[in-house]
Amino acid sequence: MGDGAPTTRYALTLEYDGTPYMGFQRQAHGPSVQEAVEDAAASVVGHPVTLHAAGRTDAGVHARGMRAHFDSAKPLAPFRMGEAINARLRLAAEAVAVLDCVEVAEDWHARFSCIGRSYEYVIANRRAPLVLEAARAWRIVQPLDADAMHDAAQVLVGHHDFTTFRSAHCQSASPVKTLRHLSVRRAEGPLGADHVIVAAEARSFLHHQVRSMVGCLALVGEGRWSAADLRDALEACDRRRLGHNAPPDGLYFMRALYPGD
Amino acid sequence: MGDGAPTTRYALTLEYDGTPYMGFQRQAHGPSVQEAVEDAAASVVGHPVTLHAAGRTDAGVHARGMRAHFDSAKPLAPFRMGEAINARLRLAAEAVAVLDCVEVAEDWHARFSCIGRSYEYVIANRRAPLVLEAARAWRIVQPLDADAMHDAAQVLVGHHDFTTFRSAHCQSASPVKTLRHLSVRRAEGPLGADHVIVAAEARSFLHHQVRSMVGCLALVGEGRWSAADLRDALEACDRRRLGHNAPPDGLYFMRALYPGD
Numbered sequence: 001m002g003d004g005a006p007t008t009r010y011a012l013t014l015e016y017d018g019t020p021y022m023g024f025q026r027q028a029h030g031p032s033v034q035e036a037v038e039d040a041a042a043s044v045v046g047h048p049v050t051l052h053a054a055g056r057t058d059a060g061v062h063a064r065g066m067r068a069h070f071d072s073a074k075p076l077a078p079f080r081m082g083e084a085i086n087a088r089l090r091l092a093a094e095a096v097a098v099l100d101c102v103e104v105a106e107d108w109h110a111r112f113s114c115i116g117r118s119y120e121y122v123i124a125n126r127r128a129p130l131v132l133e134a135a136r137a138w139r140i141v142q143p144l145d146a147d148a149m150h151d152a153a154q155v156l157v158g159h160h161d162f163t164t165f166r167s168a169h170c171q172s173a174s175p176v177k178t179l180r181h182l183s184v185r186r187a188e189g190p191l192g193a194d195h196v197i198v199a200a201e202a203r204s205f206l207h208h209q210v211r212s213m214v215g216c217l218a219l220v221g222e223g224r225w226s227a228a229d230l231r232d233a234l235e236a237c238d239r240r241r242l243g244h245n246a247p248p249d250g251l252y253f254m255r256a257l258y259p260g261d
Numbered sequence: 262m263g264d265g266a267p268t269t270r271y272a273l274t275l276e277y278d279g280t281p282y283m284g285f286q287r288q289a290h291g292p293s294v295q296e297a298v299e300d301a302a303a304s305v306v307g308h309p310v311t312l313h314a315a316g317r318t319d320a321g322v323h324a325r326g327m328r329a330h331f332d333s334a335k336p337l338a339p340f341r342m343g344e345a346i347n348a349r350l351r352l353a354a355e356a357v358a359v360l361d362c363v364e365v366a367e368d369w370h371a372r373f374s375c376i377g378r379s380y381e382y383v384i385a386n387r388r389a390p391l392v393l394e395a396a397r398a399w400r401i402v403q404p405l406d407a408d409a410m411h412d413a414a415q416v417l418v419g420h421h422d423f424t425t426f427r428s429a430h431c432q433s434a435s436p437v438k439t440l441r442h443l444s445v446r447r448a449e450g451p452l453g454a455d456h457v458i459v460a461a462e463a464r465s466f467l468h469h470q471v472r473s474m475v476g477c478l479a480l481v482g483e484g485r486w487s488a489a490d491l492r493d494a495l496e497a498c499d500r501r502r503l504g505h506n507a508p509p510d511g512l513y514f515m516r517a518l519y520p521g522d
Contacts, residue, residue, distance in 0.1 A: 015392045062393060090390055097389040128358040129351055131276045132323060132397070 005073035010081055011104040012037070014053075014066040017095035018248065019135045024056045024066070033057075036096050037068065040088035044081065045074040054114045054256035058208075060135070060248030065099070067256040069110040078103045108258070116180070116257030117205065121198040121214045122250040137195070138214075138250035144221030146196050150184040152220040152227035153198070156213055156234060157182050162206050163237040165216075170207035175237070177202055177209070184217060196221065199254075211251060215244030266334035271342055272365040273298070275314075275327040278356035279509065280396045285317045285327070294318075297357050298329065301349035305342065306335040315375045315517035319469075321396070321509030326360070328517040330371040339364045369519070377441070377518030378466065382459040382475045383511040398456070399475075399511035405482030407457050411445040413481040413488035414459070417474055417495060418443050423467055424498040426477075431468035436498070438463055438470070445478060457482070460515075469506060476505030 014037065022030040026038070034051050041049040053068040076084070082101030089096050107113075124130055124137040125144050156165075156179055163175040181201040188195070198214050216233060219225035225243060233241040275298065283291040287299070295312050302310040314329040337345070343362030350357050368374075385391055385398040386405050417426075417440055424436040442462040449456070459475050477494060480486035486504060494502040 015389065017392050017395075064393070086390055095392050095395075097392045099387075099389045126360075128276065128360045129347055131278050131356050131358045132325065134278075134356075136393070 007071045011069045013100035018061040023059045036094040044084040045072040061251045063253040065255045118201040118254045123196040146186045149217045149221040153182040165212035166206040167208035211246040214246040219243045268332045274361035279322045284320045297355040305345040306333040322512045324514040379462040384457040407447045410478045410482040414443040426473035427467040428469035472507040475507040480504045
């Protein structure tokens with residue numbers, strides 16, 4: 001602000017459809033979630049806004065509960081701020097909505113205060129092309145053994161060097177992460193149990209880590225990899241040992257966790 | 262066919278996104294599900310095809326399990342027929358997929374043999390605009406009392422004159438129908454119980470009947486109508502007593518039932 005006016009830190013919970021965006025992060029060459037929300041917020045508060053988020057999702061990746069924050073000296077109740085941003089987002093026909101807007105302490109940071117991130121990956125395990133879930137799930141035709149996937153997934157849980165499951169573009173200082181939770185379950189789709197859901201939770205993830213883990217778990221589900229193959233790939237710490245990188249369509253950023261939540 | 266060649270009757274199970282279509286039925290002035298499937302099937306079998314369906318859904322109404330049939334003398338195994346139609350539908354970028362294709366007896370008729378039709382209506386009961394469910398649900402901001410809706414819904418179950426819940430454009434010979442089942446339940450949405458699902462089943466429905474019933478049940482859920490108000494509206498047999506007609510977005514044709522199923 002620069003004028004000494006007291007500023008408020010607003011924390012947003014965002015839902016977005018990743019399909020029309022180049023990813024969360026602002027890009028020079030195309031639309032981003034960050035740009036959509038920054039522009040909407042700036043038009044509400046009357047000054048440029050910088051948005052910080054718990055995660056920077058890739059092109060085509062969705063969010064049901066991304067957390068982000070920005071500062072403003074504009075004296076607006078958080079509820080009204082959220083409503084006003086939603087009104088601007090709708091006017092601009094953006095595929096983003098504010099689910100919640102609250103005031104947080106000035107030292108609360110959507111990215112740096114975050115102590116847990118959870119994702120879900122939706123596989124539509126069916127033969128027919130996706131229509132109602134187009135761009136919302138990864139279709140795998142071959143019947144998957146979700147129990148075998150879940151058992152194998154436990155190989156990846158814990159403190160490991162995840163180099164095999166890391167994009168070449170990853171900017172993380174270290175490939176070592178602690179995966180707290182990785183589970184696979186069949187879930188009721190609208191006409192029966194045709195969904196396989198992979199849930200992952202960690203303090204933080206490497207770039208492409210969830211999609212890379214899901215791609216390899218799918219090989220397990222199809223019977224092409226064993227749990228031992230998955231362990232070998234992990235222990236090799238070699239990106240060339242990656243079985244498969246799952247497409248972005250099925251990936252959802254679900255929740256960010258903060259101290260005191 | 263006209264050439265005396267033996268014909269096969271193919272029964273399809275269809276999923277479609279109703280958003281881009283004027284409705285199921287072929288229209289002179291815009292795209293329809295019927296045209297999309299007839300064109301795809303015709304291109305597979307090499308002759309014009311007429312599709313008959315269990316229901317003719319309106320513009321914007323979706324299907325997860327519509328049944329339809331057509332005849333062809335082209336000797337193609339049903340599985341291959343379904344795959345070939347799907348390939349044509351994808352090439353044409355249609356929002357329709359064949360979930361299943363089987364051969365049926367020559368006197369089986371998707372519309373006239375059908376003895377039960379079931380629909381689900383999805384209400385997203387939340388404040389924020391819909392993003393991932395845009396055009397897939399009806400957003401109602403005010404918290405709904407799903408139990409009160411379910412109790413009131415039982416007023417409509419049974420053999421009644423449904424004139425109040427019938428579109429002026431309805432072509433049915435009689436406004437009297439037997440509603441076998443009408444239930445309302447809260448369902449787990451991705452981030453909690455923010456969905457309210459209305460399920461309806463009958464041998465057949467009047468035009469707009471499900472949407473009209475859902476619109477009135479929403480008034481009950483909001484506390485603006487009692488079950489007695491709903492009963493009065495039903496017994497009035499007067500379209501002007503309709504409380505509200507729900508939008509097509511949340512409506513899904515789920516299943517068609519046939520003798521022997």
